[in-house]
Amino acid sequence: MEVKGSSLVVDSSWEQQLNKMAEQLKQFLYKNGKEKDLKKSASIFHQMGLLYKEQSKQDDSITKKLSLIRSAALLNAAVTRQPGNEQFKQSLKDFCSDLLKTARAKTLDADLLKIAQEVKKMAGKMRKETNASLQQVKTIPYDVKIDEQKELEAEKITNVKTIQAQITENYKNMMKFVSNECEKIMGNPPCRYSITGLGSLARHEITPYSDFEHIILLEEGTQEKDNYLQVLEYFRWFSVIFQTIIINLQETIIPSVAIPSFKQVTKPGEKEFFDAFTKRGISFDGLMPHACKLPLGRMERTKKKPWTTELIKPVNEMLTYLDKDEDLKNGYRISDVLMNTCQVYGDEQIYQQFSDGVRNVLQSDQPSHQDRLMQQLDEDLTNFDAFNCLNALIMDSKCNIKRLVYRTSTLFISALGRLNSIDDSSSFAIIDQLNNNNIIDxxxxxxxxxxxxxxxxxRLKVYMEKESQDDYVGEEQLYYVLENKVFANLMDIVGERSMVDYFAIVFNLQNVLRNEDDLSNLKFNITLKPRDKFRMLQMLQLHDRMISEWESHSQEQPPNTSSQDELWIRYHVARAYCMMRKYKDSLLMLERLEERDIESHWLKGLVMRDKARCLYMLGRFQEALQFIGRVKSELLNFNLSDSNKYSLRSHLAHIGARCQNPLKEYQLAIDQYMEASEYNAxxxxxxxxxxxxxxxxxxxxxxxxxxLGDYDAAINEAEKCLQHYEQHNGPVNDKCSCYSFLGQCYLQRDDYKEALKNFQTELDLRLQFVPSEKQDSDEDIDLARSNIQLCQEN
Structure with missing residues (x-):
């Protein structure tokens, strides 16, 4: 390969050249896939962009368009990393000019970069307005009175509706502007058409940093004309130019254009290149096989899905997708995507024809349609279970707010809309219709x-704060499991009150959908009970808040109430005391609960488990062991799922083993740890x-x-532990402790070389995660350094 100025000579092994460049890029990446040297990576992106551009001249019609889109993304990536590089800027300018010639555009002197700058100004104004509006949305205090709380909630609903409507209008206006420019560039369209928005734009839940997911509808009958292929080519190039203008905003991350070379050179288990530099904002839906919600559709086949899907079609042909099972990705089908749409640009009559067709399908009683809706709902109830998503954060230092907060509600409101033949896409509008139809009160x-x-x-607050479509809140990795701040970070976004109530509402909604057999005639109502609040306070680890809530709640309730909801509340409080290390208070509440008539076998099991833990933590080891022995036989008669039985037995065995340690019954402890591990599996x-x-x-x-003095066996167990932590992203502090223990084992064997290696690994890890200002006073770091010195002296 030879690079001269902004031109590049291509030989027949262009794919090998791309792979070689991707291999070079790996040298400039950290372990997490981020770039070390922007100047060097920019040079590689520039060369790859030129190569894709030149190769496009040899490609067939579809592959040519893919190559040009990838070239646009790579050349923009080079420019953003080195904005002062005149060669890179000239290459991008030349690319835009050559693209118009390749597309046989009517206006060859159009400036795609200038058009992008106009869109960028519009986006900047929209973001500024959104930021100002968000500042006016009040945080609801936790201790607000009920009447005032309802008023503040209603005010929040109105404010957020208004903000979302403003963003939606501004976003549509930007896309109308680009569509109009593309039409001018390509010349008069060969038929009437509609650019139709999908996803969050259709639901009026778009953000100032969202992708533009859309299709192009053509007037019915176009497919019967002799020039149908030319018509398709017009709109395909229209879409490529549109996408290039959007890419020129320089908010498209490189992975979204799915460059095969980056996967080709990555071995299993390795971190792939991740474009952490680009602030992800307004772009097209990705070209990855699991995305492709754009007019050009799915252009590349895979072994698992050996078909292509184009989303430029006449109305009736597009409507046929509503009865097809073809997947755009695991988890949703084309039919589901096309159920929620909105008109963006073009002929409104064509859009209305399509919208009427969708409405007819929604209102039909076709078993296949209903079956697909129910299947999708079942999948969503599994994948976006609010309880499981929240529970997973216990061991996750980062939280995906789109998955945890946004989809756990909007997906199910959308499902209720379809199940009740409501053709409006907005979540707020669906809820209003459900209310008007007396399905909910x-x-x-x-x-x-x-x-x-x-x-x-x-979602808006997180994106606006990061100035990017970045769904993650929290840190890269946990250092110590008890220092997990992800819940606190979540609370900071909109306040404790809103987060607690959000999950309580969603938990109830999902339970309704999960437990009803006949959803086609579903009528339901939701009320938030005290138990809902206490459960969410526990899950969000708001232990102090729960204790203060309990103090006011217990004053309002009769002291000897035995309702099952009340027993659950008392368990949550006992659990909070335990998590706050107030083991005497926790044990007292648990022992009182034991005296009550608990109907739930699961609650009984939890009370027993936590009582055993409190006895251990209070140093009452023999008493704990006797209690565990009695409980194990009782559990045999409990009506529980196998998984819940194994979980309780594993915890009890683990607690029993820990009780044996201070009693120096090490072999008994080993037996019980092995039992705990087997049940836990x-x-x-x-x-x-x-x-x-x-x-x-x-x-x-x-x-x-x-x-017991068996150091070889101890080393084997420690290595198993370390391997498990590596596989399952265990807390860093626990990994460090494992390396320290290995070092001590090797010291006992007088193997100072191996001991030194493990102590050094421990120290390097601790220095990586402990802030520099705390390193000199950190006892673990001091001990690691002392151990290293000891090894070096020997």
Missing amino acids: DETAHLLSYAIAVSCQV RVDQRQPLKEINRALCFSRIGHCLYE
Whole structure:
């Protein structure tokens, strides 16, 4: 390959050249896939962009368009990383000019870069207005009175609706502007058409940093004309030019154009290149096989899905997708995507024809349609289960707010709309229709609208603060599991009150959908009970808040109430005391609960588990062991799922083993740790602490073996523990402890070389995650340094 100025000579091995460049890029990446040297990576992107441009001349019609889109993304990536590089800027300018010639555009002197700058100004204004509007949305105080709370919730709903409507209008205006420019560039369209928006734009939940997901509808009968292929080519090039203008905003991350070379040179288990430099904003939906919600559709085949899908079609041909099972990705079908649409640009009559066709399908009683809706709902209830998503954060230092907060509500409101043949796409409008049709009452409509308002506010606030479509809140990796700040970070976005109520509402909604057999005739209502609030306070780890809530709640309730909801509340409070290390208070409440008539076998099991833990933490080891022995036989008669039985037995065995340690019954402890590990292996995979608990068993078995003087066996268990932590992203502090223990084992064997290696690894990890200002006073770091010095002296 030879580079001269902004031109590039291509030989027949262009794919090998791309792979070689991708291999070079790997040298300039950190372990997490981020770039070390922007100047060097910019040069590689520039060369790859030129290569794709030149190769496009040899490609067939579809591949040519793909190559040009990838070239646009790569050349823009080079320019953003080195904005002062005149060669890079000239290459991008030349590319835009050559693209118009390749597309046989009518206006060859159009300036695609200038058009992009105009769009960027419009986007900047929209973002500024959104920021100002968001500042006016009040945070609802936690201790507000009920009447005032309802007023503040209604005010939040109104404000968020208004903000979303403003963003939607501004976003559509930008896309209309680009569409109009593309039409001028390509010349008079060969037929009437409609650019139709999908996804969050159609739902009026778009953000100032969202992708533009859309299709192009053609007037019916176009497919019967002799020039149909030319018509398609006009709109395909229209779409390529449109996408190039959007890419020129320089908010499109490179992975979204799915460059095969980056995957080709990545071995299994390696981190792929991730464009962390580009602030992800307004772009097209990605070209990855799991995306492709854009007019050109899915252009590349894979082994699992060996078909292509184009989304430039006459109305009736597009409507046929509503009865097809072809997937755009695992988790949703084309039919689901096309159910929620809006008119953006073009002929409104064509859009109306399509919208009427969708309405007819929604209102039909076709079993196949209803079956697909129910299948999709079942999948969503599994993948976006609010309880499981929230529970997973116990061991996750980063939180995906789109998955956790946005989709856990909007997906299910949308499902209710389809199940009730409501053709409006907006979540707020669907809720209003459900209320008008007497499917839900006024209170339920208010709660669901409030949940949608909170979910939209959370997503908007996170994106606006980051100035990017970045869904993650939190840190890269946990250092110490008890220092997990992800819940606190979540609370900071919209306040404790809104987060607690959001999850309480969503939890109830999902339970309704999960437990009803006949959803076609569903009528339901939701009310938030005290138990809902306490459950969410526990899950969000708001222990102090729960104790203060309990103090006011217990004054309002009769002291000897035995309602099952009340028993659950008392358990949540006991759990809060335990998490706050107030074990005496926790044990007192748990023992009182034991005296009550608890109907739920699961609640009984939890009370027993936590009582055993409190006895251990209070140093009452023999009493704890006797209690565990009695409880194990009782559990045999409990009506529980296998996973829940295994979970309880694993915890009890683990607590029993820990009680044996201070009693120096190391072999008994080993036996019980092995039992705990075996039971834990059978627990539901969705349990967040499952694998960490197994790793702890290996570690503690190793410590028992160390006490018994079997250092080789101890090393083997420690290595198993470390391997488990690596596989399941265990907390860094626990990994460090594992390396420290390995070092101590090797010291006992007088193998100073291996000991030194493990102590040094421990120190390097601790220095990486402990802030520099705290390193000199950190006892673990001091100990690691002392151990290293000891090894070096020997």
